[in-house]
Every structure is written in C-alpha cells, then in structure tokens.
Amino acid sequence: MSHEWRTFVPRLEQLARDLGLDFHPVEFEAVPDSFMMEIAVYGLPVRMPHWSFGVRYIYQLIQRHMGHSRLFEVVFPGNPGHAYLSAGNGLAENVLVSAHVLGHADFSRNNLLFQRCQGQVSERIVEHAAQHARQIQQAIETHGIGRVEAALDAALALEQHIDVDQPLRRAPYPQYLEPAKALADDAFRRRFAALDPASPAAGAPAPLRAPLPPHPERDLLWFMAEYAPEMESWERDVFLAVREESFYFYPVFATQIMNEGWASYWHARLLREADFIPQQAYLDAIRCHSEVVRPVAADEQVALSVNPYHLGFSLWEHIVARRGLDAAFAIRTEDDDFAFIRNHLTRDLVEELGLFRYRARDGRATVLESDLDALHEAILAPKYHFGAPAMVVRRTRPDGTLELGHDHRLAGRGLDLDRSRKVLEYVQRLWRRPVRLVTVDEHGAELELSVP
Amino acid sequence: MNASAGGESPFSAAKWYELFSRGARDWLRHDAKVRDAVRRHLPELIRSGEIISGGARTVRVPVKLLEHYRFRLRRGAEQQSVGQGAAKPGDVFVDPTHRVAPPGKGPGGEEEGEVQLLLELKVEDMVEWLWEEMRLPNLTPRAGPSQDTEWTREGWDRRGARSRLDRRRSFKELVKRRAAPGAVQSFTDDDLRFRQLSQRRRPALRAVVFFLLDVSGSMSERDRQLAKSFFFWTVQGLRRQYRMLETVFVAHTTEAWEFTESEFFQVSGTGGTVASKGFGKVSELIAERFATQQYNVYVYYASDGDNAASDTAAARAALGTLVPETCFCGYVEVAAGMSRRQETETGRLFDERALAGGAVERCVLGGFEDIWAALRTFFAAQERAAEDA
16 A cells, blocks of 8 residues: 555645635545445444444445445544545545545535534534444443334434524523513503403413424424433433434535535646646546546436536536636635525536436436526435425424424425334334324325324 | 654554444344344244245245335425436436435435345244244153263363363462462462263153155145145254154055155155055054154144045044054144134044043144144143143
C-alpha cells in the first residue's frame, strides 16, 4: 500500500484554502475495503448493533461480489472531520479522493442546514454514535437482547420520522392551553358588560388541559420517547439515540446532489490547478473522475435514473461559469437540494444534460413532454420528508391509544398496508397501548389500521 | 513519510476495526432470528413431506431474508421518474422494474432484490424443536435386563496417561503446596493430577422399530407418502431416546417381505390385503433376530384398513401373539382425504387388543396435517404404556 498520496494532502489543502474553501481540519485514514463497506452499511464508523444492518451488509457483500459498487471514500463532517479512504485505492484515486473530501469538508462547514443540524448534534457525532453503541450494548447485557431489539426495531423503523425544524433537545408541550387573552377594559367592553349584569365580569376560568399532542406532531421518535405511557427510561434513551443520529443524517440526505456536486466540482478544479501532481497521476485521476461523474453507463445511450454526482457537478460548473465563484459560495451556504434544483436547474441546462421525465408502467418507460416544474418535482419527490411518507401523531385518546395519521396529499397515494401493519406492531410493543393508523386505500377512501 | 500524520506504521498493533466485523455480528443475529422463525413454522414447513430424504442428517430450507419494515408508500401502478440521455417525448424504453438498489445508502433504500438464503438445519435440531413446539411427550426408555458398559470420567489420580492431565487441578495442587513455608516453587511430579476413567454399567437402551406397510392395490400413492412421512418422524422421535435404534421394514400384500429402507418406499404391490401375513412376518423376525428381552420392540403398521374378510380370525390370532412381544404397537390408518375415523376391519382388531389391555394405539391420517396429531397420540400412548409397565 502506497502512502505517497499523503504527501499531496497538505498542498491540496493549501491550494483549496487559496481558492477560497474554508474547512475544519480533516483526518485521513486509509482502511481496508471490508471496513469501508461496513461504514457504508452503518452510515457511521461505530453504530448500534441491529440485525437489519446485517441484512444490508449481506446485500452490500453481494453487490461487491458482482462488482457493482466500489467505494472510494466516506467522510464524516465534524471538527475535525474524518475521512476514510479505501486502502485499495491507487495513488491517483487517493489524490482525487482527498481533493473530493476537501470539497465535502468545505460544504459541511458552511452549508446552513449542516450548520444548524451540527450545532444541535455537536460536531462530534462519530464519538456520540460510538457512545450510543456502547449504551445499547450495556442495555443488552442488562435487559436482554429481546427487549433491546424490540426497542430498536421500533426506533429504527421510525428513523426518518423526525422534525428537523424543531431543536434536537425539545421542551415538552405546555400542559395547559394558553388562557384566553384578557379583554381590554375599554369603553365598549364596559357598555357591553352593562347589558347583562348577571354575566360574571371577572373570575379566571380554570385552565384547560392541552390535548396531546396540541398539534399534529411530525417527530414520531421524540413523541414516543417523551410521551409513551409505559416506556422505561432506557427505552426512551434508545429512541433519543436513534433520533440524534437521524438529525446527523438529515443534512447529508437533503443536500446530496449539491454536496456531491460541490465535492466533484472541487476535486476536478483542484486537480486541474495543482501543478505539483505528476502528469500521469493527473491523467489517471481525471479518468477516474469521468467514470464517477458520468450521466449514463459507458455502453448505453439512455439511463432511466440520474447520477447525482453528474447532475450536481454540471449545475455547479454552470453556476460558476455564469455567475462567478462568489455566487457559488453563497449558494452552497444557503441552499439545500430543493432550492438548488428549483432555482438553478434551468431549461437550458435540462436540454444540455438531456434530462427527461418518464412514466413507468408495466415495465415500459414512456418519455413525457418536457415540463420544467414537473421535472424538478420528479427529481425532488423522493427527497421529501427524509425520503419517507409524511406521518404524524394525530392524537392520543383518553385510554392511551396512539393515533397516527398519514398525509397522502403530496404523494397522492396511501401506505403499503402490510408493511405499515408490521411497523405498527413494532411501535405497539413499546407504546404498550393500542396503536392506530389512518391512511387511504387505492381509491382514496380513508382506512384505519389498528394493532392489536 | 511522517508517522504522526497517519499513525500508519507497519509495527502498530492491529487496528480495532480489524479485530471484529460488526456487519458479520449483525448478520449472525439475523441468521439466529431466521432460525427462530423457521423453528416456529417448522410444523408447516415440513408438512409437505418434501424435505424427507433417506438418511440425510441435514435438511435445506430456502428462506427469504428478513425485512425490517418501515412506513412506505403503496406501489402505484405507474411511477414518474427522471432519466438522462438522448430521448424524445414519446420514446419507449424497457424499464428494469426489479432494479436492485443498494440498500446501504442511508435511510430509505429502495425495493430490495430478492435474495434467498438456504438454511441448513440439522435433523436432530429440528426434531428437538418439533418435540418442544408440538409438546410431544418424551419417552422414558424401557431398560432391558441386559447391560451396556461404558467408560465415564471419575476422580483423579497422581498417575495417568499424559493426555488425561488435568492442568487446572494440577495447578491448584501446586498453589496449595506452595502455600506451605519452604516449599519448592516449581511444579513437581506430585502436583500432577490425572483424570481417571472407570467402567460403569448402564441398562441397555436398545430398540428396534418395525414398520409394517400394507402395499396392496388399494393403497394409493398419496397413502404411501403419508405413511412414509409418518414413519420418518416416528424414527426421529424414537432416536431421541434410544442410542441404538434399528429399523426393519416389512411390506405385505397377501404375502410379506422384508426390505431395505431405500427399497421399502419404492415397493408397490397388487392384490389383496392379508394382515395376518404381515403380523406373522414381524413375529418371526423378532424371534429370529431380536430376543424380546434385549430389545425394546416397537411396531408401526400403516394400512388403509381393508383387510380381507377371510383373514379376520388369522389376523386376530397373529396380532394376539405379536402385541405381548412388543413395548408398543401403533396402527395408522391412512385414508387420504378422510380424517374421520372410520370403522375398518383392521381398526377393529387393534381396538380389541387395546380393550384387552395391550400397549396399542390407533390413529387416522387423512393428510399431512394430521401427522403431528398422530405422533402426539402415539407418543403419549407409549408414555402411558411405559408407566404401566
């Protein structure tokens, strides 16, 4: 294994700083492929044990054996950031990857969504996750694998159902409704009161207990942890641990196109401007770049999916060319994928990239008329609500029944009933009272699932 | 290179992540869960009788990977999505709907490709599970008068074969001896302790099972399959109790023959049913090879119950001699498609023996789903018979 690439890292960092990138220090580590694969499966270098990761692991192994996937790097934003590089990478690949990592590091330090979430979760998520893993291991020793697994089954199934618009550490709801505003004591009020002397002029009404939740609640993990009637404190901790990790994952998910595009733009640019890289390494690196950042597989004309690396890369190139680097820096700070696609994927660019919308039915994909807004929405549709259906806690009933609701209006269809029932079973085992769910059937009529 | 930059020295100890694989650990947990699930559904899984293969010690069960469920949208009849390349509106492409998306990509992976897992289960384990699951009684083996001898470990001695050196024990001796003032610090020959063996006598737990099958023309293929499944699980159940279990296969029509196991299930005969020939053959074989005194003899007879009317008296007599020679006699009436207990010629013969106080039980097998009930009946009856004895 060659470490030659390491000698280029400080110079790449200097070059990046000169060009205006602004990042926390990054610790690079070359690790074996098997470990890279595990990081990709778990999303974090050390994460809580759960059998579902084992299933992903096997899928990943199969993929690797079939030669489908190849991981070059994984980056964990933070201060310092951690970057793991595959020990199997060659010199050119590692130079490229280091430059790529610097792009990510700049993005995650400056993007507002990242900043907000990191401000909540702290910049040391890698250590936190390891701490959670330890906690859960201890819980397994104390309470047995069965009970801990039940808690994790439920918590991880609800992983995406958080509300990033609320702080990570939320105060509980107020117990009582706010009292009605005291009425102004003006001339009209006095005359009005005089109309019926019998009406009680004063005397504060008894405060009204607030319903639970006072408004539909999107953060199912928090709600469970805070209000489940009979959960033990360690079970609540499991929910909160999963929730904290989800807060960390959210910005990575919601800025994937921007972030990968930004890193790709910068690795290309840094390599182009780095005169200290040997000619051959540069050529190899650029070849590698064009394999990663390409719209369709080499032997095909049309792809029925979009490569986020390519899309993001093209968008950034376009923005820098038309509006300059400063505008690009501002956009990387302010946008997430939703804004990025809607604001900057223009009609010209769509034509240049050959993007099209299609309708898939019975194994046949029919290309549709071009429509910019619809195209934006088709790209963004899988990104709403952390990629999950929009679920809320509607209310709790006096007997403790938990009532969940599904907002089908945006997606236009109801939930997969078999799976939903299974999730309700997971949830019910922790909520320990009946659980209900309202969604719609294939005709749009309301439908209720209940467990037990 | 600068060692402090990466700490990547060839002399550094193995990195923590090289010491174990979390992915493999969680995969093993998944595996254990699958086994549990298979175990819970075992009675249904093996109902089909397909997995029974002669002599195999393991059975392969294809299972799907478990899915960790999440809320997901119903799959609509059509999806809109975005592609890239040279395409005009109206172009039609083949859509690989069953795309295998890498499920590792953070939360919300796509449809996962179907991957099947071949689970290899040990027949013994399955039998254990089944007995637990079906709450089948454990047999108390009947001890014959003959004795087996076996070697067991018993006690320690200062002399012995090197291979039986008990290190822990020897070390304790050393520690004890060193506690005394002025003792020699190192091991001496006196510290060494060797495990000893001694011979124990234990009652012989030998059994022989006779499977008697009616292969007359009236037995259908399905009847035979049923009988075969039943016999298979009976053997498994008896094996749990007897270390030495021999099986003898006898088929009869109007005559009776002994077969090897593999031939046995292939046999098909024509002609009528004369049960007395079968019973007679079994009695004969017992006398010839298995002195009742040394073996626990079990007889299972599977037939559709249509014994020739002319044979009734002879069959009654033959059964009368056979039953006292055995620990237990079971009669399964295979009546594919019928689970109602019907009065048949042979059934009546067995009822008579039961009334006379013999260790006899009968049962009707209408389909594969009745096998468990039948096994339970038989094993419970044997347990009773063993207690009475």
